[in-house]
Amino acid sequence: MSKKSLVFLLIPFLLFSAAFSASADKKExxxxxxxxxxxxxxxxxxxxxxxxxxxxxxxxxxxxxxxxxxxxxxxxxxxxxxxxxxxxxxxxxxxxxxxxxxxxxxxxxxxxxxxxxxxxxxxxxxxxxxxxxxxxxxxxxxxxxxxxxxxxxxxxxxxxxxxxxxxxxxxxxxxxxxxxxxxxxxxxxxxxxxxxxxxxxxxxxxxxxxxxxxxxxxxxxxxxxxxxxxxxxxxxxxxxxxxxxxxxxxxxxxxxxxxxxxxxxxxxxxxxxxxxxxxxxxxxxxxxxxxxxxxxxxxxxxxxxxxxxxxxxxxxxxxxxxxxxxxxxxxxxxxxxxxxxxxxxxxxxxxxxxxxxxxxxxxxxxxxxxxxxxxxxxxxxxxxxxxxGNMELLYEKDGMIVFKREYEGETIVAAINNTTKDQTALIPAEKIGNNKELRGLFASDLVKSEKGEYRIVVDREMMEVYKLADKVGFNVPFIISIFSVFIVFGLFMYFAWKRGKKRNPYEQNE
Structure with a gap:
């Protein structure tokens, strides 16, 4: 493979390294x-x-x-x-x-x-x-x-x-x-x-x-x-x-x-x-x-x-x-x-x-x-x-509590069930965010807003903390772009190999 080709392959890694360094420099x-x-x-x-x-x-x-x-x-x-x-x-x-x-x-x-x-x-x-x-x-x-x-x-x-x-x-x-x-x-x-x-x-x-x-x-x-x-x-x-x-x-x-x-x-x-x-x-x-x-x-x-x-x-x-x-x-x-x-x-x-x-x-x-x-x-x-972040009570009943924390565009919701039974808390979507989803950070729970509310279910004597995020479906453009990268990379490697063979007469004669 030529030096130019090698440099071309290294470019994404160099860009990633530079971005990582810039991110580290900005550490709060x-x-x-x-x-x-x-x-x-x-x-x-x-x-x-x-x-x-x-x-x-x-x-x-x-x-x-x-x-x-x-x-x-x-x-x-x-x-x-x-x-x-x-x-x-x-x-x-x-x-x-x-x-x-x-x-x-x-x-x-x-x-x-x-x-x-x-x-x-x-x-x-x-x-x-x-x-x-x-x-x-x-x-x-x-x-x-x-x-x-x-x-x-x-x-x-x-x-x-x-x-x-x-x-x-x-x-x-x-x-x-x-x-x-x-x-x-x-x-x-x-x-x-x-x-x-x-x-x-x-x-x-x-x-x-x-x-x-x-x-x-x-x-x-x-x-x-x-x-x-x-x-x-x-x-x-x-x-x-x-x-x-x-x-x-x-x-x-x-x-x-x-x-x-x-x-x-x-x-x-x-x-x-x-x-x-x-x-x-x-x-x-x-x-x-x-x-x-x-x-x-x-x-x-x-x-x-x-x-x-x-x-x-x-x-x-x-x-x-x-x-x-x-x-x-x-x-x-x-x-x-x-x-x-x-x-x-x-x-x-x-x-x-x-x-x-x-x-x-x-x-x-x-x-x-x-x-x-x-x-x-x-x-x-x-x-x-x-x-x-600030703190706002969303739900409380006999030991089941749900509250919200917000800071600079980030929303976190915590739920604690201190009762002898599994509990369900229905939270109006406008109190958290419409057409979003709550992604569990602790027990990997996922709660999507449906019919204008979030249905948070927590087992007895358990807890969860969620991060509010946009709903995720099948991201077709993203999937296509991933496959495109692999295809382009495969074609690049194929043409690089072909070019290398033409430059190596000994390999052609074998």
Whole structure:
């Protein structure tokens, strides 16, 4: 074959390569609302370095370190990425007083706890996560220090503390020396420390507890300072108040990822048992959508270190944990707020209040639930309507719910059947789109609009998420074009062969 012919054959591949490169260059930057967060307690996740195990006592998980460290997380990055997580949220990493495995008994704001590893190893974790297109955050403690922190013995720091100790249902925090966040010196110290960690490790964000314990001006200054270091720096925060009208001011101050604690109970109540209305979930969204400047940036969760585990609710309701977890996670991933999944959810960990709810992670994972989480993560990442779109209720009755998400021309419809029977929801076509079809992304279902409506059928305790698309029939022009390509290619190869034979007299004489 001649060189010209070879070049002719390569042209389509070169054009495809150029188009692919252009598409890659236009890859949209990921925003906070596009993240899927895995929250973990460092000490209770994975032990990757036995050399820092001093004080570890597996026989006493209530009071002692269990060996989890930064190296252990590095070893499990692929495990987390395969489940679709894009951000890892760590418990506090600061050097703690003896047995402060939870990270709350801060002894030094400029050192990592030696049980977790060095600052260099934390930076390695961040760097390795970045290579996998994942981000890392950790909880930055601002409200308190350990009982024996050096400041508590320094007369010059007397004004750094409130007279009242911390009051909390969490025994790890209750009674600790409480920092006075009205003190300018305390504010300056914490802000400088926050900037230092970003510079030293390249960390991508902080989670903040007790944001309602500090004046709003502090959070405005804190947010401005860390985002001057990194304009894409993430801030998530929890507060004791649940009314969205009270919490929106923190989002306006720069903590975009305010945790939506008001969603936790309705979500757990809706899916920890069966045949329960899901209307309360939509009520929460409608309230938040009207109250917050950035409702999609709120953090959504139903399990964390301060609560009993969701599995405990399921067991108490005498339900099947597998089905219950799938339904709750499906809603978490298809609703508008940022999903935050607490470690151990992928194996349906059970447990009461802390520390019973934070056992050492068992990696004898539930493969079915892990695969389910991974599929949900892929669908959410691939369809921006799920992370950035609006939300509209289409149907709700006794546990069967159908809702719509829309963003920049993309329409996604989610259906969840939390009942004991197969359910059918008839949705008027004008609410979704006339003369279209819904293509199942999860269970490959297909629903076409007929007689002005969509007939969505979902089996008991099952779910589906659909993408709206044009109806597909037999595309005759497309089929003809495909066959034409093959015919033209065949003719081209035949004439090229004939031409080659004429140029090769030896082959003709054989």
């Amino acid at each position: 930057e990921r925003l906070w609302e596009d993240e899927i967060v895995y929250s973990l307690m460092v000490d209770r996740f994975n032990n990757g370095d036995n050399s820092n195990d001093e004080g570890v006592d597996y026989s006493d998980p209530v009071n002692k370190f269990q060996g989890g460290d930064f190296q252990g997380i590095i070893q499990k990055l692929d495990y987390l990425k395969d489940m679709g997580f894009t951000t890892i949220m760590l418990s506090p990493v600061f050097k703690n007083e003896e047995n402060g495995f939870h990270g709350e008994w801060v002894d030094d704001f400029y050192e990592t706890d030696p049980h977790f590893g060095t600052i260099k190893e934390l930076k390695e974790l961040v760097d390795e996560a970045h290579k996998k297109d994942m981000k890392v955050m950790f909880e930055f403690v601002t409200t308190h220090v350990g009982q024996n922190h050096p400041w508590t013995k320094d007369p010059a720091k007397k004004d750094w503390f409130k007279k009242e100790a911390m009051v909390s249902d969490n025994s790890w925090i209750n009674g600790l020396p409480q920092l006075d966040l009205n003190s300018q010196e305390v504010q300056d110290y914490l802000i400088e420390a926050a900037k230092w960690w970003i510079e030293e490790t390249g960390i991508d964000g902080y989670s903040l507890s007790g944001i309602d314990q500090a004046p709003l001006g502090f959070w405005e200054d804190f947010s401005a300072a860390v985002k001057e270091q990194n304009d894409r720096f993430y801030l998530a925060g929890t507060a004791s108040g649940e009314a969205s009208e009270d919490l929106k001011k923190y989002q306006e101050a720069g903590i975009e990822g305010v945790i939506d604690s008001g969603l936790t109970k309705p979500l757990r109540d809706s899916y920890s048992t069966i045949d329960i209305s899901s209307k309360s979930l939509m009520d929460v969204w409608e309230k938040n959508n009207g109250a917050y400047p950035e409702p999609h940036s709120l953090g959504a969760l139903f399990d964390d270190r301060n609560s009993t585990r969701y599995t405990k609710d399921i067991v108490e309701n005498k339900q099947n944990p597998g089905a219950r977890w799938k339904l709750a996670l499906f809603y978490l991933y298809t609703q508008p707020e940022v999903p935050i999944v607490f470690y151990g959810s992928e194996i349906a960990v059970n447990g009461d209040v802390p520390p019973d709810n934070v056992p050492l992670m068992n990696f004898r994972a539930d493969e079915e639930l892990m695969e389910f989480i991974g599929r949900l993560g892929t669908i959410r990442q691939e369809h921006k309507a799920l992370s950035r």
